[in-house]
Amino acid sequence: MRITHCRACNSPLVNRRAHATTCSSKCRNVVWRQSKVTMIPEKIIFSIANHALVTKAAEAAGKSINQYVHDRLTQSIEC
Secondary structure: OOOEEOOOOOOEEOOOOOOOOOOOHHHHHHHHHHHOOOOOOOOOOOOHHHHHHHHHHHHHHOOOHHHHHHHHHHHHHHO
16 A cells, blocks of 8 residues: 655555545645635836827737736746
8 A cells, every 4th residue: 555645744654545645625725725826916007109009019919908918027037
């Protein structure tokens, strides 16, 4: 018998289903919360001219303005 360990608390998963990854619902919730990406809302103020440019660029990319700006900021942070 193969003994695996809980992904949250690392306790052995003895007498559990073969595909079990956590030992309890509490640990399952911990793993689920850790898998979520946290986004912090932030307001960005554009001048009217810049807003028009960003709007056109977002439309050309087929994205919403929010998604376009988010993608651009994420790319600049990763570089």
